[in-house]
Amino acid sequence: MDQPTVGILHPGSMGAAVAACAAANAAAVLWCGTGRSTASATCTVQFGLTPVAELDELLDRSDIVISLCPPTAAEDLARDVGAHHFAGVYVEANAINPVRAQRIAALLAPAATVVDGGVVGSPPVGGKRPTLYLSGPSVATARVEALFAGTAVQTAVLGTEVGKASALKLSYASFQKASRVLVALAVGMAREHGVDQELIEVALRRTDSYLSEPQYVAKTAARAWRWGPELEEAADALVSAGLPPEMLRTAAFTLARWNDAKDDTELTLTDALDRLAQQ
Known part of the structure; x- marks a missing residue:
């Protein structure tokens, strides 16, 4: 299978480091700097992510999108993605409750396939090896597992039900x-x-x-x-x-x-x- 193009929304210290790990198995890892802070831009430069000018471009080019943002922004961000009819795999990796994860999955259906995710551990730098727990449709979770294979981000699939990873x-x-x-x-x-x-x-x-x-x-x-x-x-x-x-x-x-x-x-x-x- 060809390497996917990955989009990361909105990379801070955790998101940028996770995205950098994904780069090992991706054709490119994109991020959109519009409205982002100087600190976010610094993180992306540090980890070598590819900037794009607009969210539209990121979504059009990405096969897999990973959302890692403050919990309060998770649904608004998903709505923005839904408005662009993104049709790839959307990894909802924010620290939100299972009901919100399920709501986001419904919001993005049927165009996108949502994988529920939860990162446990510190950002994957300096020898740290966090685990990205996943739950959702098996074909989609397998693609996310492949994205992080052999990297400092370990993955573990909890089942096919969206919400399990968020609950853990x-x-x-x-x-x-x-x-x-x-x-x-x-x-x-x-x-x-x-x-x-x-x-x-x-x-x-x-x-x-x-x-x-x-x-x-x-x-x-x-x-x-x-x-x-x-x-x-x-x-x-x-x-x-x-x-x-x-x-x-x-x-x-x-x-x-x-x-x-x-x-x-x-x-x-x-x-x-x-x-x-x-x-």
């Missing part, structure tokens, strides 16, 4: 990003009382990620009746330190869904998640 990306991001914010709050509270170094020493004794211990969710549920009030106390301490308490108050509110599981040592992970999902 956001499931991981919800932990990874929120946990970083929790670190800031915890260290901020400790610093207010002069015990921030001691807090770090306590944390260094345990390096495992809680996300790798899903079985502990059931124990969390059984202890929620006392963990919730503890987090409310911590939220009050954040207020005293001039820090925002809303994240901990929301966590306490979430724990309250498990109040009827008090000290239930027989609770399973499935039971705990089922209770958490009850409205």
